[in-house]
Amino acid sequence: MSRARVIVMNSALGPLDYRVPHGMSVEPGSIVVAPLGPRQLVGVVWEADRLPAEEVGDNRLRNLIGVADAPPIPAALRRLIEWTADYYLAPLASVLRMALASTSALEGGRTIVEYRATGQVPPRMTPQREQALERIGDRQGLIRELAAIADVSDGVIRGLVKAGAIEGVTVELDSPYPVPDPGFAPPDLSAGQADVASILRQAVGAGAFQPFLLDGVTGSGKTEVYFEAVAAAIASGRQSLVLLPEIALTEPFLKRFHARFGVEPVAWHSGLRQSQRRRAWRAIASGEALVTVGARSALFLPYPDLGLIVVDEAHETSFKQEEGVHYHARDVAVMRGHFERCPVVLASATPAIETRQQVALGRYAELKLPGRYGAAELPAIEAIDLIEQPPMRGRWLAPKLVTAIDATLARGEQVLLFLNRRGYAPLTLCRTCGHRFQCPNCTAWMVEHRLIDRLACHHCGHIIPTPRACPECDSEDSLIACGPGVERIADEVAALYPDARTAIVTSDTIWSPAKAAEFVNRMEAGEIDIVVGTQLVTKGYHFPNLTLVGVVDADLGLEGGDLRAAERSFQQIMQVAGRAGRGEKPGQVLIQTHSPKAAVMQALVSGDAESFYEAETQARREAGAPPFGRFAAIIVSSEDKEAALDIARAIGRTAPRVEAMQVFGPAPAPLAMLRGRHRFRLLVHARRALDVQDVIRDWLGGVAWPAKVRVVVDVDPYNFL
Numbered sequence: 001m002s003r004a005r006v007i008v009m010n011s012a013l014g015p016l017d018y019r020v021p022h023g024m025s026v027e028p029g030s031i032v033v034a035p036l037g038p039r040q041l042v043g044v045v046w047e048a049d050r051l052p053a054e055e056v057g058d059n060r061l062r063n064l065i066g067v068a069d070a071p072p073i074p075a076a077l078r079r080l081i082e083w084t085a086d087y088y089l090a091p092l093a094s095v096l097r098m099a100l101a102s103t104s105a106l107e108g109g110r111t112i113v114e115y116r117a118t119g120q121v122p123p124r125m126t127p128q129r130e131q132a133l134e135r136i137g138d139r140q141g142l143i144r145e146l147a148a149i150a151d152v153s154d155g156v157i158r159g160l161v162k163a164g165a166i167e168g169v170t171v172e173l174d175s176p177y178p179v180p181d182p183g184f185a186p187p188d189l190s191a192g193q194a195d196v197a198s199i200l201r202q203a204v205g206a207g208a209f210q211p212f213l214l215d216g217v218t219g220s221g222k223t224e225v226y227f228e229a230v231a232a233a234i235a236s237g238r239q240s241l242v243l244l245p246e247i248a249l250t251e252p253f254l255k256r257f258h259a260r261f262g263v264e265p266v267a268w269h270s271g272l273r274q275s276q277r278r279r280a281w282r283a284i285a286s287g288e289a290l291v292t293v294g295a296r297s298a299l300f301l302p303y304p305d306l307g308l309i310v311v312d313e314a315h316e317t318s319f320k321q322e323e324g325v326h327y328h329a330r331d332v333a334v335m336r337g338h339f340e341r342c343p344v345v346l347a348s349a350t351p352a353i354e355t356r357q358q359v360a361l362g363r364y365a366e367l368k369l370p371g372r373y374g375a376a377e378l379p380a381i382e383a384i385d386l387i388e389q390p391p392m393r394g395r396w397l398a399p400k401l402v403t404a405i406d407a408t409l410a411r412g413e414q415v416l417l418f419l420n421r422r423g424y425a426p427l428t429l430c431r432t433c434g435h436r437f438q439c440p441n442c443t444a445w446m447v448e449h450r451l452i453d454r455l456a457c458h459h460c461g462h463i464i465p466t467p468r469a470c471p472e473c474d475s476e477d478s479l480i481a482c483g484p485g486v487e488r489i490a491d492e493v494a495a496l497y498p499d500a501r502t503a504i505v506t507s508d509t510i511w512s513p514a515k516a517a518e519f520v521n522r523m524e525a526g527e528i529d530i531v532v533g534t535q536l537v538t539k540g541y542h543f544p545n546l547t548l549v550g551v552v553d554a555d556l557g558l559e560g561g562d563l564r565a566a567e568r569s570f571q572q573i574m575q576v577a578g579r580a581g582r583g584e585k586p587g588q589v590l591i592q593t594h595s596p597k598a599a600v601m602q603a604l605v606s607g608d609a610e611s612f613y614e615a616e617t618q619a620r621r622e623a624g625a626p627p628f629g630r631f632a633a634i635i636v637s638s639e640d641k642e643a644a645l646d647i648a649r650a651i652g653r654t655a656p657r658v659e660a661m662q663v664f665g666p667a668p669a670p671l672a673m674l675r676g677r678h679r680f681r682l683l684v685h686a687r688r689a690l691d692v693q694d695v696i697r698d699w700l701g702g703v704a705w706p707a708k709v710r711v712v713v714d715v716d717p718y719n720f721l
Contacts, residue, residue, distance in 0.1 A: 005048040008043035011093045071302065132160060209344075396484045444671065538579070637712070
């Protein structure tokens with residue numbers, strides 16, 4: 001190639017042409033360094049016939065500077081990047097950046113100096129130094145990584161290095177990963193599991209695209225079954241990718257994988273140090289890493305020989321990316337399987353209606369595991385009517401639930417109380433003047449976190465110390481907490497059961513795989529009697545001695561008018577109910593609700609999921625809602641409210657008149673201000689057959705807006721705030 005078309009890592013630019021200097025060899029997918037003005041940017045060489053660009057004469061081209069010491073981006077991944085950018089209306093460079101997620105992996109050098117605590121106490125201890133050493137613990141990383149972990153400046157860490165409290169360690173960057181052994185510890189599968197595993201092994205051996213829905217009740221052994229497909233891929237020398245919805249699930253999964261294959265897989269998530277990300281990226285790109293487990297971002301890594309993709313807990317809404325490129329990892333995983341020509345397994349106990357519809361249309365094959373493994377049985381589920389059986393005044397646990405907790409603890413078994421609300425209380429107000437504490441950056445209440453004595457915004461992260469007096473009327477001791485969060489439930493548990501060992505499990509307390517592993521170890525060792533947790537504990541965990549689950553507020557997820565609210569509540573409560581009775585001991589689930597006759601509550605108690613899904617599906621069909629119609633949100637935001645409103649109105653005025661499409665808005669978003677930016681939304685509703693992306697692309701292409709205004713398109717939105 002004498003000239004190359006390059007996508008550089010700048011979302012504002014399209015493809016650019018460069019001259020390939022004499023002696024340099026590049027091909028489509030080559031990762032290169034290209035000049036742009038006085039700067040040097042990383043880019044990827046692309047097929048010129050797939051990307052139109054301004055024709056530039058050879059005499060005007062600038063030379064490429066160099067080629068990275070890394071394998072080219074594979075053709076199948078380049079096709080996926082193109083599809084994702086087109087479908088989700090995102091710049092190609094923004095999607096490509098996810099594939100080049102470790103810039104250090106493109107650099108030479110095989111060692112790096114990281115830092116860790118020595119255990120020595122420095123002669124001069126300041127509050128910041130004390131905080132740094134406490135938060136760093138036994139973690140290791142670059143100075144800037146440790147500073148971020150400790151929430152201090154780089155200078156504090158450097159000072160601790162000089163004082164001898166932190167030391168440098170030379171790390172080998174590219175040491176090879178151990179190879180998983182497919183025959184290390186094969187499981188004893190039931191007849192039903194063995195049949196499903198055989199189908200998946202055959203699909204891996206066939207080496208063709210085939211999406212599967214692995215629909216199994218909680219505790220049915222879905223993981224052990226798809227591990228057999230992973231074993232088949234390992235045996236054939238091909239790579240596997242397992243996507244998990246939460247970073248906290250990674251550590252328990254790694255333990256199960258190690259028990260089956262003798263070694264841990266390659267992990268990919270936001271908690272990795274830079275050196276770990278580099279090592280993982282290079283091992284994946286070279287094909288050395290045979291099994292990768294990770295969060296949704298692992299989907300865009302450059303696997304050269306992908307033989308299997310598994311999306312575990314495929315119904316989870318956290319697979320939808322809400323920042324940057326608004327893709328849904330479940331759907332993009334299916335498309336990657338299409339381009340890679342490999343099977344894709346969507347595993348779930350509560351499949352999304354969109355996935356069930358694909359099965360109904362014959363596009364996905366359904367594999368069912370209807371019963372729990374071994375002697376374990378599904379728990380008995382019962383609703384507690386909070387109108388007829390309310391909790392005592394000032395409390396949140398109904399008498400019937402308290403009685404069940406008494407009996408469970410008396411048997412030496414464990415209890416899980418579920419409330420999907422972090423902190424102590426969602427709202428703090430002054431009883432004297434009625435002042436409510438609201439985030440200055442968002443239209444959201446500040447949530448009280450009593451454990452850290454702070455008020456926090458869960459949208460932008462703004463934190464203030466809990467005041468002793470009302471800032472409006474100066475009244476002291478007049479602030480009252482309204483409503484319960486998990487911390488408040490934990491306080492009630494402590495008052496009722498002072499001798500019980502209680503753990504609060506939320507993203508505030510389980511912020512890393514190591515913390516998740518610590519929680520799992522304590523549960524398995526019987527060091528915890530009662531868990532009070534959010535959705536973090538609803539999936540993936542297996543505790544045989546946990547026999548009682550109490551859902552504190554089952555109505556919480558039904559608020560807000562989300563089209564998926566009932567489905568999401570059903571999935572969440574079924575998942576948390578599935579934590580009970582996973583061993584030989586029977587389980588019990590008690591659901592506190594003010595609406596026991598609501599369809600979702602009736603379905604949970606009766607176990608008649610099919611009738612619930614049929615009714616929900618029919619309601620979606622009649623409304624033309626997904627999967628029978630299409631939505632796209634257009635969000636206009638700016639620090640200048642009038643500027644945002646002007647552009648939102650301009651977009652609304654120029655909306656195209658298309659027979660199969662309606663446009664609603666603009667209107668202030670439910671979160672009218674987020675992180676200091678005023679927000680307005682338009683909602684596009686279209687028939688399934690309409691290519692809504694082309695319509696929106698042409699529509700917005702005719703509207704100009706200033707740099708201070710941001711316009712974001714969210715295709716297939718899950719968040720309507």
